[in-house]
Amino acid sequence: xxxxxxxxxxxxxxxxxxxxxxxxxxxxxxxxxxxxxxxxxxxxxxxxxxxxxxxxxxxxxxxxxxxxxxxxxxxxxxxxxxxxxxxxxxxxxxxxx
Amino acid sequence: xxxxxxxxxxxxxxxxxxxxxxxxxxxxxxxxxxxxxxxxxxxxxxxxxxxxxxxxxxxxxxxxxxxxxxxxxxxxxxxxxxxxxxxxxxxxxxxxx
DNA sequence: GACGCTTACGCTAGTCGTAACCATG
DNA sequence: CATGGTTACGACTAGCGTAAGCGTC
Numbered sequence: 646x647x648x649x650x651x652x653x654x655x656x657x658x659x660x661x662x663x664x665x666x667x668x669x670x671x672x673x674x675x676x677x678x679x680x681x682x683x684x685x686x687x688x689x690x691x692x693x694x695x696x697x698x699x700x701x702x703x704x705x706x707x708x709x710x711x712x713x714x715x716x717x718x719x720x721x722x723x724x725x726x727x728x729x730x731x732x733x734x735x736x737x738x739x740x741x742x
Numbered sequence: 743x744x745x746x747x748x749x750x751x752x753x754x755x756x757x758x759x760x761x762x763x764x765x766x767x768x769x770x771x772x773x774x775x776x777x778x779x780x781x782x783x784x785x786x787x788x789x790x791x792x793x794x795x796x797x798x799x800x801x802x803x804x805x806x807x808x809x810x811x812x813x814x815x816x817x818x819x820x821x822x823x824x825x826x827x828x829x830x831x832x833x834x835x836x837x838x839x
Numbered sequence: 840g841a842c843g844c845t846t847a848c849g850c851t852a853g854t855c856g857t858a859a860c861c862a863t864g
Numbered sequence: 865c866a867t868g869g870t871t872a873c874g875a876c877t878a879g880c881g882t883a884a885g886c887g888t889c
Contacts, residue, residue, distance in 0.1 A: 646823060646826070646827075648747075648819075648822070648823065648826075649746065649747060649748075650745075650746060650747050651746075653822075690826045690829075690830060691826075691830040692826065692829055692830055707829050710825065710829065711822070711825070711826065711829075714818070714821060714822040714825050715822065717818045717821070717822070718815065718818040718819050718822055720818075721811075721814045721815040721817075721818045722745075722815055724811060724814070725745070725750075725808070725811040725812065725814070725815055726743055726745065728807065728808070728811050729743070729745075729787045729788075729789065729808065730743075732787075732789055732804050732807065732808075733787060733788040733789055
């Protein structure tokens, strides 16, 4: 069970946008990259996250639950990065990113 | 600013055990691996995390603050993994890990 | 036939271990 | 001189892009 922040980030984007292609554009990636990250996450979790109905993808029930929890993790991670940013401003030159 | 779960995990272990070598043993890694992860995390955050006093390492003030926030992230991540584990048990065979 | 997800293949970057090095007690 | 952190180097894995394939409208 090796879940990465990156996988959750890609998963969340795809879930919220309802499309791998749109998620890819939003993250400045390609569709295959998104597809593979999702697939890897699914194999790590041993869960079906998306259901392909026609030409668009929808979250499964398990996917929805994971999405909620992933949002929590993402939120804490955002707080951490914000804190890091505040700290580094006080001590040395902060390079814009 | 590309911070990974892995880096935070290694950082937390090293901080709590007060030693890179002990952290390495605890995580089934080698000392250089731990040292490099910490160093990479420091360069990503642009923060000094550890202060080497003699032959043992101690957290700086910034390090202590990061440790607290890292614990929050780790906690949410643990909840996520727990949730995943519960879900996958209900749907298919769960391989022990 | 256009759009969207998937698979195959190659490349680059990240991660780890072994070995050698340096500093401290 | 024993212990602990760092640097150098090589091997392995992961992540991404391009190209080609397949199904749906």
